[in-house]
Each structure stands twice: as C-alpha cells, then as structure tokens.
Amino acid sequence: MSFVTRRLAVLSTAFAVIAASSSGAFAQKKYDTGATDTEIKIGNIMPYSGPASAYGVIGKTEEAYFRKINASGGINGRKINFISYDDAYSPPKAVEQARKLVESDETLIVFNSLGTPSNTAIQKYMNAKKVPQLFVATGATKWNDPKEFPWTMGWQPNYQAETRIYAKYLLKEKPNAKIAVLYQNDDYGKDYLKGLKDGLGAKAASMIIIEEPYEVSEPTIDSHIVKLKSLNADVFVNITTPKFAAQAIKKVGELGWKPLHFLNNVSASIGSVIKPAGFENAQDIISVAYLQDPLDPQWKDDPGMKTFDDFLAKDFPEGNRADASVMVGYNVAQTLVQVLKQCGDNLTRENVMKQAASLKGFRTTNLLPGITINTSPTDFAPIEQVQLQKIKGEKWELFGPVISGETGG
Structure with a gap:
C-alpha cells in the first residue's frame, strides 16, 4: 500500500470515528416538548x-x-x-x-x-x-x-391499604366494635371506605353501624358528628380532608364523645389539623405515617x-x-x-x-x-409501607412494626 493510500485509509477511518461519535452524541440527547438543553x-x-x-x-x-x-x-x-x-x-x-x-x-x-x-x-x-x-x-x-x-x-x-391496616388492628384489639364512618362523598372517601370494608371482611356488615357521607361544599360537618355520637359508636373512622378533619376532632371533643378514633393519613398534620382542633381533643387518635415528623424529638x-x-x-x-x-x-x-x-x-x-x-x-x-x-x-405504587402512630401530648408517637400496606399485613 502506497503512502498516499495509507494516508487516505487512516483519514477515512478517522472521519468514520468522528461521524460515529457525533451521531452518538446526537443520539444521546433526546427531547420531547417541555425539555431543552437548558x-x-x-x-x-x-x-x-x-x-x-x-x-x-x-x-x-x-x-x-x-x-x-x-x-x-x-x-x-x-x-x-x-x-x-x-x-x-x-x-x-x-x-x-x-x-x-x-x-x-x-x-x-x-x-x-x-x-x-x-x-x-x-x-x-x-x-x-x-x-x-x-x-x-x-x-x-x-x-x-x-x-x-x-x-x-x-x-x-394507597388509601385502601391504609384502612385495611386499621381494620386489621380493630379485628385484633376490638373485634366487637361499633364503627361509625364519616367520609368525603367522592372517589377519595369511597376508596378509603372500600379498604375498611375489605379489611373487615365478613364482619364489616355487623361492625360498621353507619357510613355517613359529607360534601366538600358544606361549610361545617358538626351536624354529622352529632348524629354519629347519638348512635353510641365506640369507634370513629374519620375519612376527611384537613379543614373537615379539624372540625370533626374539635366537635368530638366538645361533645365529650370518647371513641377509638382513626384519622386518615392525609389529614395527620399537626400544624394544619391537630393544633387548630386542640391537642386536648386529639389525644390517642391513631393514624399511619411513612415520613418523619419534625416535631418528634427522636429525629x-x-x-x-x-x-x-x-x-x-x-x-x-x-x-x-x-x-x-x-x-x-x-x-x-x-x-x-x-x-x-x-x-x-x-x-x-x-x-x-x-x-x-x-x-x-x-x-x-x-x-x-x-x-x-x-x-x-x-407496579406503579412507589411507597407501600407505613407505621402506626398515636397522638400523645402535642406530637405523634410511632408504635408497632413497619407494615406492608400492599396486603395490610
């Protein structure tokens, strides 16, 4: 092979390498609408x-x-x-x-x-x-x-897994409970309610004595709480968003009703729910947690x-x-x-x-x-584990093991 031919061969190889690497660089950067280099x-x-x-x-x-x-x-x-x-x-x-x-x-x-x-x-x-x-x-x-x-x-x-955990707790700790449920009358509330019923299984019909819906358009849910208390339920499952959760906790306290109270995790905020409702009204409420509570001194x-x-x-x-x-x-x-x-x-x-x-x-x-x-x-459910928690004083206290919410156990 002559010097010129060798030189051309080397150059063509170099160009091929450059072309391949630059096409690789272009191939690496792929964008859809909403993304750019910057x-x-x-x-x-x-x-x-x-x-x-x-x-x-x-x-x-x-x-x-x-x-x-x-x-x-x-x-x-x-x-x-x-x-x-x-x-x-x-x-x-x-x-x-x-x-x-x-x-x-x-x-x-x-x-x-x-x-x-x-x-x-x-x-x-x-x-x-x-x-x-x-x-x-x-x-x-x-x-x-x-x-x-x-x-x-x-x-x-997920909501159903959470209430299945509450159901499992009740079947073990309070199998003859009379349960009053307050729930938001939409897909969110019904999803939680389904989990509770599924978790209680055959006992759901006898244990749940009322399923009371409320609408988000209602200014207050006090009348619903009065109704639930009048039925002598000893367990209250509170499926509400923060504004209504705070109202419910406060009203339960005002009425002197002392049920075993379960509060859905989406309203478990000390700052936006428990404190406004009054810590004195919230003692021993049970919920679940998956994130650290900044008010818990252990962290x-x-x-x-x-x-x-x-x-x-x-x-x-x-x-x-x-x-x-x-x-x-x-x-x-x-x-x-x-x-x-x-x-x-x-x-x-x-x-x-x-x-x-x-x-x-x-x-x-x-x-x-x-x-x-x-x-x-x-499996599009990123977080499937929780731990039970209870209000003690002015903070939540974790108890029991980390539970897989996938099956409620």
Missing part, C-alpha cells in the same frame, strides 16, 4: 384556594425545592421551570388547567397534582396525550394501573431532618415546620429530581415514565427507617 418544564395543579386549600403549601414547598436545585446548577445542567396553577379542588377547573399546562405551556410532564377527584377528571386526557401524570398527590388505589393507564403513577401509600439529630431544617432555614423560611404537607412536598420533589437525573439526556416523556418505573430501594431524606421507594413496569 430547561425542563414541569406542570402542577394545586388547590391554592377552596375547601382543600390547606394542601396548597405542598406546591409552594416544591417550588422552593426546585429553586434550590436550580441555584446549585439544576439537573444535568438544566433548570426546572415549575408552572403551578390553582384548581380550587374543582375537577372541571383541573381539566382546564391540565389542558393549559399541556397545550399552551407545553410542559414535559404534570407532576404531583393534588386530589382524587381532580386527578380522576384529567386521567384519561393525560393518557390520551401520552403526557406523564406523575406522582399524583392522592393515595387512591386506581393510580397503580400501568396496564390501563401507563402514563399515571401515584407516590404516597432531632437525624441527618435527613438536619437537611430538611437547613432547607427551611435557607430556601423556604415561610414554611411551617409543624405542617406535614411541607414534609410531603419536600420528599416528593426529591423523588422527581431522582427520576430526572436518571433520565440523563433522554428527556422524552416515555423515558420519564420508564425511569419512574425503575426506582429500586430509593430513599428520600425523610422516609421512616425501613421504608423505601420501589417501582417496576408492573
């Missing part, structure tokens, strides 16, 4: 007003957390553009806001939108558009249905609690440390950041869902010991 657009819908406005702080916490991430360089060099709208806990308004986020704002995903009725209203639309409805802020069981709804995923423990020196307190001090000084919703927002935002990190330069909607369904033993900073986040293509 930005990731994240949509969100929260009840900043209306009957569930106590939850609005979740969106504000997430916004503060993403600001913190952006200040430290973003995710793989991209800044998060967090666009959050108010739906006032109204399903028709949620539909309007989801369309705006997807079609006008062109967000990559809609993340942690709150409320079972609101997410139910947008679920078919999100899946038809193939836009991730990711880590919804509701524990309804329906979010774990990857076959029918591959673009929708929950985050928190004082925990590294995760220290990072949470650091976040509040530096990035979210207006956040109420006693409000459990702040802790929820802080940890669910971490979960999204992990998923986006895993996406690398492949920021397609399909890859976002693929990475969200590939979390293995992941821990945010404030999950209780023994609880991890796990997902797979056939």
Whole structure:
C-alpha cells in the first residue's frame, strides 16, 4: 500500500470515528416538548384556594425545592421551570388547567397534582396525550394501573391499604366494635371506605353501624358528628380532608364523645389539623405515617431532618415546620429530581415514565427507617409501607412494626 493510500485509509477511518461519535452524541440527547438543553418544564395543579386549600403549601414547598436545585446548577445542567396553577379542588377547573399546562405551556410532564377527584377528571386526557401524570398527590388505589393507564403513577401509600391496616388492628384489639364512618362523598372517601370494608371482611356488615357521607361544599360537618355520637359508636373512622378533619376532632371533643378514633393519613398534620382542633381533643387518635415528623424529638439529630431544617432555614423560611404537607412536598420533589437525573439526556416523556418505573430501594431524606421507594413496569405504587402512630401530648408517637400496606399485613 502506497503512502498516499495509507494516508487516505487512516483519514477515512478517522472521519468514520468522528461521524460515529457525533451521531452518538446526537443520539444521546433526546427531547420531547417541555425539555431543552437548558430547561425542563414541569406542570402542577394545586388547590391554592377552596375547601382543600390547606394542601396548597405542598406546591409552594416544591417550588422552593426546585429553586434550590436550580441555584446549585439544576439537573444535568438544566433548570426546572415549575408552572403551578390553582384548581380550587374543582375537577372541571383541573381539566382546564391540565389542558393549559399541556397545550399552551407545553410542559414535559404534570407532576404531583393534588386530589382524587381532580386527578380522576384529567386521567384519561393525560393518557390520551401520552403526557406523564406523575406522582399524583392522592393515595387512591386506581393510580397503580400501568396496564390501563401507563402514563399515571401515584407516590404516597394507597388509601385502601391504609384502612385495611386499621381494620386489621380493630379485628385484633376490638373485634366487637361499633364503627361509625364519616367520609368525603367522592372517589377519595369511597376508596378509603372500600379498604375498611375489605379489611373487615365478613364482619364489616355487623361492625360498621353507619357510613355517613359529607360534601366538600358544606361549610361545617358538626351536624354529622352529632348524629354519629347519638348512635353510641365506640369507634370513629374519620375519612376527611384537613379543614373537615379539624372540625370533626374539635366537635368530638366538645361533645365529650370518647371513641377509638382513626384519622386518615392525609389529614395527620399537626400544624394544619391537630393544633387548630386542640391537642386536648386529639389525644390517642391513631393514624399511619411513612415520613418523619419534625416535631418528634427522636429525629432531632437525624441527618435527613438536619437537611430538611437547613432547607427551611435557607430556601423556604415561610414554611411551617409543624405542617406535614411541607414534609410531603419536600420528599416528593426529591423523588422527581431522582427520576430526572436518571433520565440523563433522554428527556422524552416515555423515558420519564420508564425511569419512574425503575426506582429500586430509593430513599428520600425523610422516609421512616425501613421504608423505601420501589417501582417496576408492573407496579406503579412507589411507597407501600407505613407505621402506626398515636397522638400523645402535642406530637405523634410511632408504635408497632413497619407494615406492608400492599396486603395490610
């Protein structure tokens, strides 16, 4: 081979290598609407007003957390553009806001939108558009249905599993209980009620003496509590959102009714529910937990609690440390950041869902010991473990082992 021929061969090989590597570089960077070299657009819908406005702080916490991430360089060099709208806990308004986020704002995903009725209203639309409805802020069981709804995923423990745990506790500790149930008359309330009945099994019909629904449009639920007390129930299962949970706890106390009181986890916030209702009215209420309670002194020196307190001090000084919703927002935002990190330069909607369904033993900073986040293509329920807790004094006290909520045992 002549010198010239050899030289040409070497050059053509070099060009081939360059071409291959540059096409590889192009192949690595994949974007859908809402993602670029510099930005990731994240949509969100929260009840900043209306009957569930106590939850609005979740969106504000997430916004503060993403600001913190952006200040430290973003995710793989991209800044998060967090666009959050108010739906006032109204399903028709949620539909309007989801369309705006997807079609006008062109967000990559809609993340942690709150409320079972609101997410139910947008679920078919999100899946038809193939836009991730990711880590919804509701524990309804329906979010774990990857076959029918591959673009929708929950985050928190599911409602039916929670009430199955209460049922199991009752069957062991109080098998002849007379149970009065107050529940919000929508998909959220009915999901919790179904779990309780399933958990009690054949005994549900004899143990549950009343299932009392209320509407979110009601200004007060006092009359419902008066009715429940009049039936001499010795167990009260309180399936309410924060405003109504605080009303119920306060009224139970005022009436001098002393049932064994179960409160759903979504209203277990000391700051937004228990304190306003009066600690004297809340003693011995039972609920479940999956995140550390900032008011529990056992976590004082925990590294995760220290990072949470650091976040509040530096990035979210207006956040109420006693409000459990702040802790929820802080940890669910971490979960999204992990998923986006895993996406690398492949920021397609399909890859976002693929990475969200590939979390293995992941821990945010404030999950209780023994609880991890796990997902797979056939399991869209990230957190499936909880621990029972009881109000003692001005804080929750954990008791018993970590329980798998998947089967309620």
